[in-house]
Structure formats: C-alpha cells, structure tokens
Amino acid sequence: MHITTADFIDYFKSVTEMIEKEKDYLCELDRKLGDGDHGVTMSIGWQAVNQKLNNELANESDCGKVSSTIGMTFLNAVGSSVGPLYATGFLRGGKVASQKSELTDRDLEEYWIAFINGVKERGQAKVGDKTMIDTLEPALIVLQANAGGTRNFAEVFSEAVIEAEKGMKSTTNLISKIGRSSRLGERSLGVQDPGATSAYLILAAFLDFIKIKTLA
Template identity: 65%
Template sequence: MSLSAREYLNYFKQVTEVIENEKDYLCELDRKLGDGDHGVTMSIGWQSVNEKLDTELLDETDCGKISSVVGMTFLNAVGSSVGPLYATGFIKGAKVLKNKTELTDSDIAEFWVAFVNGVKERGKAQVGDKTIVDTLDPFAKKLEAKFAESQDILAAFSEAVQAGERGMESTKDLISKIGRSSRLGERSLGVQDPGATSAYLIIETFQKVLEVESVK
C-alpha cells in the first residue's frame, strides 16, 4: 500500500471535519477538568490548517512540507499547551517524509512513531499522567512492534489504534497530574481526558484513510 501526497492532504481535511463534528463533546469533557474549551481550541487549530490546505498546500506534493506546514499552522493558530505538542509531533514526522511524494508502509509507520516521540519530548508527560500521552504512547509502541513483525501497515495500524483507544479509556480511572486539571486531585477521577480523546480521533481518522486505500 502507498499514500500519495494528495491522499495525505485529504487525511488532514478529514481530521478537520471529525474535530468539528466532535467539538462539543470535547468541550463537554473539558468542562469537567479544565476551561471547557478544548473542542474550540482544536477546532480553531484545524480550521486554520484547513485554510492552508486550500491555499499554500493545494498543489503541494512533498509530504514532508505538508506535515511541517500543518504543524506550524496549528501552532500559530493555537495558543494553548496543545499547540506546541502537535506542532512538534508533525515537524518531527516531517523529517521522515522529507521530499517524498508517495508514502510507503514503512514511511507511514516511521512517521507516526516520530510524531508520538515529538509529542512526548515536548510535553514531558508519562503514561498515567492523564494526558494525550495515554493514547499516543501505547499506540506508537504497538504500531512499531506489530509493523516490525508483520510488515502489514493496515493490520499493525488497526491494532495500534485499538491500543490507543484502551489508553484513552484508561484516563477515566486516572488522577490528573499535569496541567490545570491537576488541581482537581481526586475530583478528576471518572472523567476521560479530552486531550487523550482528540488524539484518538486523529489516529482513528488515519486508520479509516488506510482502510479506504486498501480496497482501491
């Protein structure tokens, strides 16, 4: 399987749509833990990305450039802590994709592992802190292991997304240790982390892109 630059651009279009559809849900989760604006923040970031997709990136064929511009655009649009996390992830991933107009299975796996490592390096959170990392760390570890084993990106990615989903759901049973929600202490129990949730939506959307491409 391979993804063209056009299909990669289309993936970001789909993320924009998914985040817009889930904006209210993400805000509802965040009202129980923080300012209640996570959905709005993510929407602002991705709508800004969407504008770039229709202008500067419209005919771009370098997947590395696409990833880098997406990251910087998101950062410039979003002032909250999530901006630098996603920006670092996409810019780290861009190095894997530099000058590539078609993405192989290996490129895809390496991109997402680099993306997650970038997020982790920037945010310094650990699994169990009730953050985006609770979704992304198990996702990346499963993706790396399963792809090395099978060389089947769709199968490996599907298992990885399931691992990410379990990680996301585990945040309901965690006490928040980082950020504004950490002030709540045990009152943060029982609520799924909004950042972990939006991260899950982003990787799940990529899985759906792979599924569509696999049957073409």
C-alpha cells in the same frame, strides 16, 4: 500501501471535518477537567490548517512539507497546550516524510513513531498522568514492536488504534497529574481526558482513511 501527497492532504481534511463534529464533545470533557476550550482550540487549529490545505498546500507534492506546514499553522493558530504538542508531532513527522511524494508502509510507520515521540518530548508527560500520552504511548509500543518489519501497516496501525483506544479509556479512572486538571485530585476521576480523546480521534481517523484507501 502507497499514500500520495494528495491522499495525505485528504486525510488532514478529514481530520478537520471530524474535529468539527467532535468539537462540542471535546469542550464538554474539558469543561469538567479544565477550562473547557479543548474542542474550540482544536477547531480553530484545524480550520487554519484547512485554509492552508486548500491554498498554499493545494498543489504541494512534498509530504514532509505538508506535515511541517500543518504543524506550524496549527501552532500559530492556537498556542494553548495542544499547539506545541501536536505541532511538534507534525514537525517531527514532517522530517521523516521530507522530500517524499509518496509514503510507503514503512514511511507511515516511521511517520507516526516520530509524531508520537515529538509529542512525548514536548510534553514530558508519562503514562498515567491523564494526558494524551495515555493514548499515544500504547500506540507507539505497537508501532515500535513492528518497526522495520514486514507486517502490513494497516494491520499494525489497526492494532495500535485498539491499544490507543484502551489507553484513552483508561484516563477516565486516572487522577490527573499534569496540565490544568492536575489540581483537581480525586475530582478528576470519572472523566476521560480531552487531549487523550482528540489524540485517539486523530489516530482513528487515519485508520478510517487507510481502510477506505485499501477498499478503493
């Protein structure tokens, strides 16, 4: 598979659309666990990203530049918890994709590995803390197990998304240990973590995107 910079930009546009649809749901989860703004924050961030995609980045050919600009744009638009987390992901991914006008299967693998490692490093959360790491870490394990290998990326990524989904769902039965909801104790049980949810949605959107690419 070859993803051009234009494809890459299309993917990010699709994330903006998806976030607009899921905004209320993400806020709903955050109202139960935190301060209720996760959907709003994601929406503000991705609207700002979309602005960039349609303007400064419209004719950009460097995938790395696209990703790192997205990171900085998202960060400066939202701050919040997810600003530094996702921004660090996009910045690290941007390094991997730097100077590339096309991304191969191996590039994409590396991109998402760097992305997830960036988030992990920034947030220092562990699996079981009830954060987006519960979504991202299982995906990372799948990606790393196949890193540098010969398997089709779409196939590997589809497995990664399956694991990510399980991870996301597992947060429902976790007691929160980090972030705003960590003071809830037992009361955090029964609700899926909003960040774990948005992280899954971002990965799943990429899978959708490459599936459509492959069919086309």
